[in-house]
Amino acid sequence: MNKIKYACWALLATCLLSSCVKSSSSTDDEEDGNWIRRSEFEGVARGEAVSFVIGDKAYIGTGYDGEDRLQDFWEYDPTQNFWQQKAQFPGVGRNSAVGFSVGTNGYITTGYDGINDLKDCWQYNSLTNAWEQKADFAGSARYDAVACGIGDKGYVSTGFDGNYLKDTWAYDAGSDTWTQKISMGGNKRSAAVCFVNADKMYICLGNNNGVTTNDLWMYDPSAETWTEKRKIASISDEDYDDDYTDIVRYNAVAFVLSGKAYISTGTSGSLVNKTWEYNIATDLWQRKTPFEGNVRTGAVAFTAASRGYIATGTSSGSYFDDILEFKPDETYEEND
């Protein structure tokens, strides 16, 4: 009996010893060598950043890294996969702002600086790499709104200012003025997504008081009308939506590739990696490969050079810096 006991202790000691050897071997030499541990490699890591696209380049900036609300601003070249730091965002560091682009200019407005909801608006001129303050957003200061650029105007809608919102505003870049438009139908909400196709803005997802919203709305800027599309949950008597069990969520991302919108990541009770494809022409959703990176919320997504990307985001104290390209036709595998 004692023998077995000793053997066990010996085994335990060996285990401990071997673990010591391991850890000491990984802390050896070259403290100042030209290397970095993979786990410590921080790229442009952050959550709740904004992004917009000008030409074939994506711009990502602001956001929160767990310590600071950020003002650094980056250009990402999707074809060559590298970053370049651009002129520093001159507004106060913030998270959950919105970004949109009109022509060769990008705009960042609204957001949260840790104390205040914000409504200042800043223009980034990609031709001069310079920022200029523009007319304040004319709605209430807020965060977790959505925004997009269509033609020569930017549109900002929904968000949270202490209350959930659905007022909608147009920014005329030429005259630097904000005009209120008819409010979105359906539920007020924050942390929704919007995407643009054929000069129309679509808003869906988001939450109202922590409850996910299941309606999808299309705004036609030329007619100034909102149209509701089919619900994005399994609630009709027909069977087309029987699988619509996990589309709703908030703090998700959306991007458009050749007439189809994709939504992925976000939160709904817990973090969601499910990806759905919205066929804009048929108003029908189809399940796609789940997001393959670390599951996350507060990411950004963009379409640049006809390719769709999801980047940055956060998950329980981790802030991600990676960029994943989504290839809807190549990566779909039933086993995934």
Place this chain on the structure above:
Amino acid sequence: MIRKTLIICALYSLFISCTPAASRQNEKLPVQAIAVPVKEGWGYELYVDNKLFIKQQNMPAVSGFHSFKSRQEALATANLVLKKLKAGKTPMVSIEDLHLLGINTSF
């Protein structure tokens, strides 16, 4: 007692057998910063794991398109970014950082 010790040993061996994943996290990625000549001055490139990560053709954080006026300035800035990277920080440079390096940012 014996059973307890055996369980501890078994768990420990499991833990050790798991460390390859952890050691991948500890894997050393080579990082390198080089100064590169650009139009009217200098810029820098940062490589992580032998892949281009940052290509800075103009001064970071500064408005406009201004290159570094010397190779030394570009390299000093690149090395600061490397230092931040190695400290697990975002590889960003502020205008104050540039001033601390003695680099003029008023144009």
